[in-house]
Amino acid sequence: MPKISHEVPRCLLTISSDFNDYDYCLPHLLDQDEEYKQYFIDARDKGRYVIMDNSLHELGEAYNYDRLHHWVTELKPNEFIVPDVWMACAQTAAQAKYWKQFKYHKNTQITAVIQGEDKNQAYLCANLLVNLGYNKLCVSYGATWYNDFFPHINTDMGKALGRVRFVQGLLKLDQMKDIKFHLLGCSIPQEFGWYDNHPQIESIDTSNPIMAALEKIEYKEHGLDNKPKANMNDHFDVNFKDIDYGSVLYNVNKFRKINGFN
Numbered sequence: 001m002p003k004i005s006h007e008v009p010r011c012l013l014t015i016s017s018d019f020n021d022y023d024y025c026l027p028h029l030l031d032q033d034e035e036y037k038q039y040f041i042d043a044r045d046k047g048r049y050v051i052m053d054n055s056l057h058e059l060g061e062a063y064n065y066d067r068l069h070h071w072v073t074e075l076k077p078n079e080f081i082v083p084d085v086w087m088a089c090a091q092t093a094a095q096a097k098y099w100k101q102f103k104y105h106k107n108t109q110i111t112a113v114i115q116g117e118d119k120n121q122a123y124l125c126a127n128l129l130v131n132l133g134y135n136k137l138c139v140s141y142g143a144t145w146y147n148d149f150f151p152h153i154n155t156d157m158g159k160a161l162g163r164v165r166f167v168q169g170l171l172k173l174d175q176m177k178d179i180k181f182h183l184l185g186c187s188i189p190q191e192f193g194w195y196d197n198h199p200q201i202e203s204i205d206t207s208n209p210i211m212a213a214l215e216k217i218e219y220k221e222h223g224l225d226n227k228p229k230a231n232m233n234d235h236f237d238v239n240f241k242d243i244d245y246g247s248v249l250y251n252v253n254k255f256r257k258i259n260g261f262n
Helices: 010-018 027-032 034-046 065-075 089-099 119-131 155-171 189-195 208-214 245-258
Strands: 003-005 023-025 050-052 079-081 109-114 136-140 180-184 201-205
Touching: 010 034, 023 027, 023 034, 027 034, 027 065, 034 050, 034 065, 050 065, 089 109, 089 119, 109 119, 119 136, 119 155, 136 155, 155 180, 155 189, 189 208, 189 245, 208 245
Parallel strands: 003 201, 023 050, 050 079, 079 109, 109 136, 136 180, 180 201
Antiparallel strands: none
């Protein structure tokens, strides 16, 4: 079963360990928010497993390189997702090569995100990253070409099915047989159950159950048909009194149930 983490607003940080298997860190927030920074320093000191992202999804581009260098050295995360360039194979591979030159703490594994302008470029990118020596690759939920790869009248469903089809293709490749995968985000929460607990899918992160709860949406028996519109950029500062914590717990527990993560 993969390790699961759901990103949460600041007000839920200290209780998020009750339902998260590990902590998922957005480095730009370490510089912007003292409480957030302290949480991750404490998580490090407590021995919590930490994956540090590069904040591309939140900022539109990877966070400042000097600050990434600082935080990967200071925080010593268990995994660091090196900078990538959205839906750009060559630039992403170049960044992955650049970040291989540095020395990291012995407990820090660097991982890379597969990017590409279309499915063929994405498969090429995956192979380039493996050839660079990356042993764990990340797969984003949001590439627009997923909808071309798996057309569906419901674009959120199509995007999820497109990623499933892409990942299944990766898992069939001989050169990927020893590679682990991290799934970044999701369009619909039930997608993760469609991988049948494949052992190479080692970790996932998604704020979907939290964002749904903030929209006062509780998961149905099968999950959801559409992606919640709420995002962490707009709701990081939400007040606890404005959150139905019962719905948060309901969704995170239902998330595990519908995906077979017991």
